[in-house]
Amino acid sequence: xxxxxxxxxxxVAHELIGASRTMLxxxxxxxxxxxxxxxxxxxxxxxxxxxxxxxxxxAMAEAMLEAAWLDPTPDTSAMAKAVAGRxxxxxxxHCQQVLAGIGFTVEHPxxxxxxxxxxxxxxxxxxxxxxxxxxxxxxxxRRLPPLLPL
Numbered sequence: 001x002x003x004x005x006x007x008x009x010x011x012v013a014h015e016l017i018g019a020s021r022t023m024l025x026x027x028x029x030x031x032x033x034x035x036x037x038x039x040x041x042x043x044x045x046x047x048x049x050x051x052x053x054x055x056x057x058x059a060m061a062e063a064m065l066e067a068a069w070l071d072p073t074p075d076t077s078a079m080a081k082a083v084a085g086r087x088x089x090x091x092x093x094h095c096q097q098v099l100a101g102i103g104f105t106v107e108h109p110x111x112x113x114x115x116x117x118x119x120x121x122x123x124x125x126x127x128x129x130x131x132x133x134x135x136x137x138x139x140x141x142r143r144l145p146p147l148l149p150l
Contacts, residue, residue, distance in 0.1 A: 006077035009124050013065045013077075013084035016120050017058065019113045020084075020091045024054045026110050027095035030102065041098075050094040057087040057094075075137075075145055078130045085127035088117040 028051060031042035041047050061084040068080035092114045096103045103110045121127055138144070 002074045006072060006074040009077040009081035010068055012120050012123050013080045016084040016088045016117055017061050019116045020058050020088045023091055023095045023110060023113045024058060027051060027098040030099050047098055050098050054091045054094040057090045061087040078134055082127045082130040085121035092117055
């Protein structure tokens with residue numbers, strides 16, 4: 001059973017990363033096409049910072065998931081799922097800021113991916129509950145996990 005749950009967590013992490021990447025793509029497309037003050041909003045520093053932080057969050061989740069496939073233990077799978085869930089929320093927050101009001105509308109597809117990430121984060125343990133469980137396990141065992149292969 002632990003191996004099946006670990007595999008499920010890695011699969012859900014893949015879904016979270018895919019939804020996160022799609023949210024980032026939607027925000028980037030909007031930023032390139034939206035004109036304000038005779039310039040695309042993608043040229044504004046605040047927008048660039050939000051999109052850059054979202055891109056780093058996607059890369060971090062992908063790196064953790066890759067490490068979980070190299071070391072497919074239940075702990076690394078839980079870490080990958082927790083990182084993917086937490087980063088998906090960060091990406092949704094930043095992309096919503098870039099999309100502004102259009103991201104709240106039903107006509108724009110962004111809301112589908114936000115809802116999907118919220119549901120997927122709750123599946124097989126939320127980012128907060130997995131992080132807490134891993135922390136409690138580390139304190140109880142009084143040992144650090146082995147280093148992941150990099």
